[in-house]
Amino acid sequence: MIDIAVSPSAAARSMIEALGAPVVLLDEQGVAQAQSPAMQALIPGIESGKALALVLRDPDLNDAIAQVAQEGGRKTVELVERVPFERAFRIHIAALGGGPRYATLLTFQDLSEQRVIERMRVDFVANASHELRTPLASLLGFVETLQGPARNDERARERFLAIMREQGLRMARLVDDLLSLSRIEQRAHVAPDTPVDLAGIAREIVDSLTLLARERQVTLTLVTPREPLQIPGDRDELLRLMENLVENAIKYGKQGGEVAITVAAGEGEASVHVRDDGPGIAPEHLPRLTERFYRIDTAASREAGGTGLGLAIVKHIVLRHRGRLTIESKPGEGATFKAILPRFESRP
Helix, strand or coil: CCCCCCCCCHHHHHHHHHCCCCEEEECCCCEEEEECHHHHHHCCCCCCCCEHHHCCCCHHHHHHHHHHHHHCCEEEEEEEECCCCCEEEEEEEEEECCCCCCEEEEEEEECHHHHHHHHHHHHHHHHHHHHHHHHHHHHHHHHHHHHCCCCCCHHHHHHHHHHHHHHHHHHHHHHHHHHHHHHHHHCCCCCCCCEEEHHHHHHHHHHHCHHHHHHCCCEEEEECCCCCCEEECCHHHHHHHHHHHHHHHHHHCCCCCEEEEEEEECCCEEEEEEEECCCCCCHHHHHHCCCCCCCCCHHHHHHCCCCCCHHHHHHHHHHHCCCEEEEEECCCCCEEEEEEEECCCCCC
16 A cells, blocks of 8 residues: 555655546645646646645535545545636545545546537437427417318318428428438448549539529539549438538528539548528627527528528538538628548559
């Protein structure tokens, strides 16, 4: 057993500094004596010779350390730091040495990512439930009306059935997007390796969306290499990626404007640019556009048939293909969405 009654020995310091976990050793007065490199990376302010209470000013944590130093034993405390940004830790405090006061060893477990994921899960369930509940309530209301006051009203029946069909299609789109997002996330760790012609996919999507563009009086322009541009990919997912980007540009760009799609080859990369000349996007919205259910204008999105998941699906498809997505926009200057993906490398 290592004796750390007052100050740690060289052996104890070496042991702590070799640990991969965030660990700090305090003397019986709560002053840091040694810390692991992981601890220094997690909370740089913790230094040897400095009282921990000067760095982490949490009363519950400092009371727990004092109690363990006085009585021995173990305690576990959860700490939430909100400055400069929110982080959460679970801290295990254990007494070392033989008293009458004890040195303490603190092991930190970073819960920040876990808390973020849990918050995202809760928000996702709440948002999905809300998005489904609204059209479902509308459907049930019209069904009750058709079964009651409008039972014999042919004009009302035709009008209500059209609305009910639209609400049913809205729920179907949402369920389809939820399932698509789930499938992509489940396969995120497996990068696709089948050669796919990105230029061919762009031409196919532009052909399929010509009617929608015509309805909005939007001109579609497409520039692609003459030769096939192959990337390792999942064809169905890349079709979805291209469709979502071009359809968004048509729906949220300027009516009577232009949507320009460019597929280009780079050094080891292939890129897809989709540019519209719509109203543009304010800077505060850009970092959140790919969040699930995030909408700049909820009413406009729903009117356009959006589910709030289109760009989240695009982001996850790009990540699964080991690429990156950039969004450039200024108010009044349109928006450009750019997906950059690795080129296909043939194996000998």
